[in-house]
Amino acid sequence: MKKITLFNLCIFLMALFALSTLQAQNHARTIDQYLTKANQEGFSGVALVAHKGKIIFSQGYGFANREKRLAFDPNSVFDIGSITKQFTGAAIMKLEMEGKLKTSDVLTKYLPNLPAHMHKITLHHLLTHSAGLPGGIGPDEEVLGKEAYLKRLFTKKLSDSFGSFAYSNVGYSLLAMVIEQASGMEYEQFLHKKIFAPAGMTQTGYRLPTWSTKNIVVGYRNGNRWGSTHLKSHYNQGVTYHLKGNGGIMSTVLDLHKWYKAIKNNTVLSKEATQKYIAKHIKDGGGHYGYGWGTEPKPGREIVWHNGGNGFFNAFMGYYLAKDLVIIVATNYGKSADPYAHPIDRIMHGEFKTMNEKLAKRYQGAYRLPSGEKFKVRFNANSQLEVPIHQAALYQLFSGSIADKASVAATYNQKISVLGNTLLKHNYAQYAKIEHQYMLEGSEAAIASQIKRSLERREKRLGKIKAVEVLGSVARQKGKYYLSAARFAFAKGNNYVFYTWKGNRLIGVRVLNEAGMTKKFDYQGKHAFFAESNQLKIQLTTQQGKPAIRVGDKVLVKE
Template sequence: MNSSLFRKLIIITAIGLSPILSNAQNYAEQIDKVFSWVEDGSPGCTCALSKNGEVIFNKAYGVANMETKSPLTANSVLDAGSMVKQFVAAATLLLVDEGKLSLTADIHQYIPELPQYGHKITIDHLMTHTSGVRDWTGIRMFSSQDDDALTMVLRQSELNFPPGTQWSYSNSGFVLLKEIVARVSGKSFGQFVQERLFDKLGMKQTSYTEHPEDIVNRALAYEKRGDSWQLAILEDNDRGGGGALMSTASDLLIWNEALTEGKLGKFVTQKIQEPARLKNGRVLTYARGLFVEEVEVGQLVWHGGSANGYKSVMGRLPKHGLSIAIMCNAGEAADARSAYAGRIFRLFVPKEEISQPEHLITPSAELSADQLNSKTGLFVNEANGDLIQIMSNNGRLAIVGGSLLTAIDENNFSNPQGDIEYRSSDEFKLHFLSNDQFELISMEGNKTLFNRANNEAPTTEELKSLEGNYISEDIKSTFKVTATDSGIIMNLEHAPMQRIPFQQVHKDIFQFRRMTFRFLRDKSGKVVAMEYSNPVLSKVKFIRIE
């Protein structure tokens, strides 16, 4: 889930609102409209809302089981997906508070079989997504073996980046944290959180279980394929071989209220919501298992979840005493659950307490279409192969997969509202030295040079020189590279029918969508390896084998 999406949707939907609703009937009718897309006899959502700790809305829309046609109810239990991370963080912090763990300790102290990365990774790095540990979900899609998440993580010999220097969402970090909680407490992670969190807080319908199929009132999840709904549930190693957080929307409000009221104790409550910092001092909008952002209606504390057909989001606006949880079983049909939450929050926030976004207060300088288009295209950092794609979007420059830029003048552009999922919330500037070259200047003042990519078509001979098999022991897979008339075909040795076409975008760099391969050469110019990158993996090396 895009980390800035919830924030932006609250901003967008909040501007120009009608006055706050005055009675329960009105807001119930308005919330019903939010879920009017749910059709009779189809999967849908449950939604619970509280104001100042009192549940003022708790309703379900749609069916829990397409075969039996049993309806979703306020007591339906769904898979919360990645919303489990805040519970993992809380469990870890409880042990820290008791002196059984240290936030600054090297994780090898607790999991000694981890590879030696050449860097110290701490418990806090894992909780804040700053560890550099590769996300197992990006590994599994290429692996030839059906391993669980922990096994995949333990064989990664390298990191995406040195710990503490960047932010990158990593499910692997929380796999390791659950293992650490279990080893240190002497209990399974599920047992620990049941006793220390769910039972203590009265979350009677919440559990962490490796057997979701045994849960009473469990709603199944689906995905729309053409005109029909198909079962869409992660099982076994598709979900990492671990368990699932099963809960109801109303139980999640109990959790939100516990954090608001400090029921987990001063240290845990404060630390779980304390924004993380990088080594360079940059403050992030991620804390520990939670996004914490300052938005136009005050502080927003939230997280989303996705587990195949299960889609969920929970959030709080502490200033307004508002708390919401939405849990859905309708797959991509419910992918806009953040928008639903934003629309519902807006019903209760007075218009006079909403300020305009910064980019509306300080408009971008007006540039002609020719001035903007001259700076669009793909740019490469020759030193490490990093790519930046710039496009024109409604009279503004934008970075693909990143930020909308604000023009200062023809050659200078800023990114005043950093996005944590793009360059770790860097509020950078671009200074164009020419239409074919720019400096990216970080908010700390570091400069990185990017040149326009040379997309001159490679010759047949050049493409042929790339052919061969490339193996990664970390990923447990082998790629076969085959030249075509205009590019290369990649296919996994264990899945030969899955052929992916890659096009050269710069010398020795090939792309398909958001996947990138960069071929590496020895001093003689011979190709000896290639590096693979995607949004959650960075420069995974595959060695060429004869």
């Protein structure tokens, strides 16, 4: 009887293993189909998914270097952006484990010459972006040493956000200085010895790894080559404090997977330190922030994640420790990696839907807004509904959210209008004066020089600037942020500038060309589409027998 029971148990375990293997293969096949179609729509990058201790998917798409036609693969070395912050957070936790510091320590213990208004800042404040510091104080390409960085920072006042979440690269640069002071080692040397080497990561760092030239990824935006971070930011001259500790580390999806395993297996940090590392320390929009990681609720689960980018490279890393599932995606063409990571997440949870082709053909085509603007709806290869947002009415409808407030939007629209009009007059000094009061980063002279170079490059390519039109300002994260957009019309084409606001603070600016002015909605099944960024739903419906789409309280009929 005992032998039969053991035999049956073995058969059951073998069947369970076979089922698990088959499920992993199906997931990998679906992810490949999804990213292959995404590549047809312009995606260029690499992705890795590991589940239950095994890498089930690891593949590149498109070119890591277009000029040399070098394809992306799992060994491609890319800029991970602000994912760098998780290593700074881990380094602080490692030093706390070694008794060399405490997260409750005041910053003056390690940087004693801080101005009086910064004496209340603790390491916890820096780790949780709650120190009231500016987002940054200069461009990534500017090589700036410790003393020059601090001298510039000391002229800045703390914002009224002290004690609450306000994302700051500066805070993590200061943490890099703390790590150097407490450990007696240079920041990257400490990471290499205490973090990367124990985790088996040989392809991660700023300057220390020996990378093969053919593996280093080149960044692009709007079809234009930018280059590689280690060259553009002059790492051969030393890592600038505009990046050290907060961004600019280069890595591969394979190395980042090794880091995930080190977190899960407590290879670098103890179990207690790891719990503190990824804990929900501070509220951030709909989620929380820990020490270099965010935590975000999803239906029936909760993901620990972080992303990063510099406008050319973008990366996403997220995981579920209890499920032993990690998702890593990187891109090199100026587009966020997040919209590709989220569908992969849905694939792994059985939530990914594909649209019937006959249904797509019926609903794609021309529609008209009540205000008269015509636009086209199309469905791409990944069953996403796409609409243009290059006109004010279209931008406000499809990029807007239920959190939009007309009075708040009007205030931001006025600010953008004033900034735009100064550029029309090529008044760079006035532009810098206005932008500086919102950004609090860099000097007015530096801003004027930067915007002058930027506009001159565009006028050389597109002809003289002719007009500026504000498209509108829409809420993000339930009104915590606002995203303003404006069309800059040149003689030979348009550029679109997006401004991200938090209160009276301008925390980000990015530029897109005409091709980038498309809003995508993911298919949810049952004729419904959803955009996560603004929490907006589009429902396919009919009106008097004609195909129509419902957007909020508006029903738009196909012409």
